[in-house]
Each structure stands twice: as structure tokens, then as C-alpha cells.
Amino acid sequence: MRQGIAVALGEAVIVVLCLIGAVASWGNGTVHTSFAPNGDLPAFEATRYIAPWLVLSVFLVTVAGLCAMDAAARVGRAVSRDRIGGR
Numbered sequence: 001m002r003q004g005i006a007v008a009l010g011e012a013v014i015v016v017l018c019l020i021g022a023v024a025s026w027g028n029g030t031v032h033t034s035f036a037p038n039g040d041l042p043a044f045e046a047t048r049y050i051a052p053w054l055v056l057s058v059f060l061v062t063v064a065g066l067c068a069m070d071a072a073a074r075v076g077r078a079v080s081r082d083r084i085g086g087r
Contacts, residue, residue: 004074011071018064022057029053 029050037043 002078004078008071008074008078011067011074014067015064015071018060018067022060022064025053025060026057029057 029052031048031050032045033048034045035041035043
């Protein structure tokens with residue numbers, strides 16, 4: 001197996017792990033609270049956003065995107081080398 005393809009497969013695993021982590025951290029970054037009606041006040045639901053979790057989620061998506069682009073470039077280079085007959 002060529003080194004470039006092996007690195008691309010490793011980066012694909014990193015992409016999947018980063019996206020799973022991003023979904024989990026986004027879920028931790030939003031807290032929904034429901035309030036029951038009280039007298040003249042109607043019932044409503046409030047959403048609280050926790051910034052560090054949301055920032056982590058955005059960071060993980062960014063890392064996943066960069067790794068995906070690098071993996072695609074590595075695979076593209078390996079395929080073009082094989083077509084040309086290079087090393």
C-alpha cells in the first residue's frame with residue numbers, strides 16, 4: 001500500500017471522529033428549558049447556548065474539513081502518479 005493512500009485513510013478516520021465529536025459537542029452546547037404557564041404568563045421554551053462547546057464543535061468541523069481536503073489531494077496525486085506511470 002502506498003504511503004499517500006495510507007495517510008489518506010488515516011485522515012478519513014480522523015474526519016469521522018471529528019464529525020462525531022462535533023455533533024456531540026453541539027448537543028452539549030445547547031440546553032433547552034421548558035417553563036410551565038404561571039398565572040397570566042404563557043408557557044414557553046428557552047434555549048441557552050454554551051459558547052465553549054459550540055466553539056469546540058466549529059473547531060472540530062474545521063479540522064475535519066481540512067483533513068478531508070488533504071486526503072482528497074493525496075488520493076488525487078497517487079492516482080495521477082499511477083496513470084503517468086511514475087513512482
